[in-house]
Amino acid sequence: MTTRPAHKPLAASVLPVSLAVSVVAGTGLVASGGTAAATETAPRPRTTATAVASAGGALQWGDCPASVKPADGQRCARLxxxxxxxxxxxxRIELAVSRLAAGRPGARRGTLLVIPGGPGSPGLQRLAQKGPALAEETGGAYDLVAFDPRGVGGSAKARCGLAEEDRWMVTLRSWPAADGSTGANADRARRVADACARNGGAMLRSLTTADQVRDMELLRQALGEEKLSAWANSYGTYVAARYAQEHPGRTDRWVLDSSADPDPRRVAYGWLADMAKGADDRFPDFAAWAAHPDREAEGLRLADRPADVRTLVLGLAARLDREPRATAVPGAPLTGAAFRQALQSALYSDAAFPAFARLAGQALDPAAVPVLPPELSGAMPDEAAAVTVGVVCNDVDWPRSVPAYARAVAADRIRHPLTGGMPVNVTPCAFWKGGAVEKPVRLTGNGPSNILMIQNLRDPSTPHSSGLKMREALGPRARMVSVDRGGHGSYLVAAGGTGNACGDRTVTRFLLTGERPATDVLCR
Incomplete structure (x- = not known):
């Protein structure tokens, strides 16, 4: 499929929501998926399911699939x-949509869209996990709505037909070889890009931020809402910011939680590269935790001093580069790359610290059998791998020079040893057939001043410094709440957010009253 022409907004009457039916968890650039891919040439046949989007645009709500593990009162539909x-x-294709209706219909003030991250994270599961706490926090004032973006969860899928060995997180993410070489990474990246070009078709090429924004606008129409409010997380903040840029009159109260640099020259490629700094910003939190005397009784204290924790972790990663350890998963050794990936994942939340410290202890004990974290214990489904690479490769043209990637890895391994050169290494995007589907846009400060950003100071995935770039791009449209905490995804501590009470109060006040701080603020 060739690059599409620049999209011109179409009148709502040209984009009817017709009667049709359709039926992953991820962080950063990883995901896991579910059902088989939709065909690329025709929509699936209609069925007798009750949860459908009608030709008039209204959504008909029915029971959610059991796989969603829905919260009480959560209903699902198809769009x-x-x-x-x-x-x-x-x-046409179909998207899975879900809703938790406002708990106080008489005080309802609209619809709040819950926008997941990824690319590759499912909206329906996020609503199931976060929705009840969000409803309580906002006093039942909103209908809470989410959808699985195209390619994800219960929505239409794409497939690349990747070999199993190319669908493990530690291989789909380009961790250099133990000696820092990148030749095997380049070979795998080319192989993945070729398979996606051969098997992905029009469905794969439709996995873009721009199309997710267009899908959101059709969802707004189907919901019958003049405006939407939103809480977007991680990659979802870029989706939400793009929507606010293209549909400024359709946004009400807009929350961007854990944003990345939206510079069109750095979209996707820059996000991945920034993870190296994010790990450096965040690791001292883990080091202090793992050196604390309280860990002694738990058997998780790795060193007496935080500085020694860093030395131990880096030394252990280097030892595993030389001598990988067999694990409880046959054929999946604990290599230096797997150990570094486990660390990168653990930095997302303090709640993951114990598991990583336990893994480090097992790796240090010659008699132990290390137990890999779930995300490293098997290959992700092909559909999940397809959306993981598809969106980031379709959104922007990546550098093509393989030697330049090798040089970047060599420098980054010295500058940021915790991430071992992975964030700047070659990916399938370097060999992506056809390049970007559409050129990325530059975000501006034009539009209503109704955006509130929230960002932890020590975020391992979207560093605070990257969030400041989003803040700069949005200019007078936004205010920013910086939270003196570590982890990814700040808002709503009651549902796993890694921020603090001050940040939560500020966001909740905005969602309920529209009140924002007069200037950017720091929550200590």
């Missing part, structure tokens, strides 16, 4: 959208 928004009369 039909064009496979290619440039051709709205062509083939």
């Amino acid at each position: 039909s959208v064009p496979l290619d928004h440039v051709d709205p009369t062509g083939p």
Whole structure:
């Protein structure tokens, strides 16, 4: 499929939501998926399911699939959208949509869209996990709505047909070889790109931020809302910011939680590279935790001093580079790359610290059998791998020079040893056929001043310094709440957010009253 022409907004009447039916958890650039891919040439046949989007645009709510593990009162529907928004009369696909209705209908003030991260995270599961706490925090004032973006969860899928060995997180993410070489990474990246070009078709090429924004606008129409409020997380903040740029009059109260640099020259490629700094910012929190005397009784104290924890972790990673350890998962050794990936994942939340400290202790004990974390214990489904690489490769043209990646890795391994050169290494995007589907846009400060950003100071995935770039781009439209905490995803501590009470109060006040701080603030 060739690069599509620049998209021109189409009138709502040209994009009807027709009667049709359709039926992953991820962080950063990883995901896990579910059902089989939709065909790329025609929508699936209609069924007798009750949860459908009607031709008039209204959504009909029914029971959610058991796989969603829905919260009490959570209902689900299907939304039909064009496979290619440039051709709205062509083939259609279906997206899974879900809602928790406002707990106080008489005080309802609208719909709050819960936008997941990834690319590759499912909205329905996020609503199931976060929705009850969010409803309580906001006093039942909103209908809470989420959808699985195209390619994810219960929505239409794409497939790349990747070999199993290319679908493990530690291989899909380009961790250099033990000696720092990147030749095997380049070979795998080329192989993945070739398979996606051969098997992905129009469905894979439709996995873009731009199309997710267009799908959101059709969802707004189907919900019958003049405006939407939103709480977006991680990659979802870029989706939300793009929507606010393109539909400023359709946004009400807009919360961006854990944002990355939206510079069109750094979209996707820069996000991955920034993870090296994020790990450096965040690791001292883990080091202090793992050196604290309280860990002694738990058997998780790794050293007497935080500085020694860093030395131990880096030394252990280097030892595993030389001598990988067999694990409880046959054929999945604990290598230096796997150990560094386990660390990178653990830095997302303090709640993950014990498991990583336990893994480090097992790796240090010659008699122990290390137990890999779940995300490293098996290959992700092909559909999940497809969306993981598809969005970031479709959104922007990545550098193509393999030797330049090798040089960047060599420098980054010295500058940021905790991440071992992975964030700047070659990926399938360097060999992506056809390049970007559409050129990324530059975000501006034009539009209503109704955006509140929240960002932890020590975020391992979207560093605070990257969030400041989003803040700069949005200019007078936004205010920013910086939270003196570590972890990814700040808001709503009651549902696993890694921020603090001050940050939560500030966001909740904005969602309930529209009140924001007069200037950017720091929550200590």
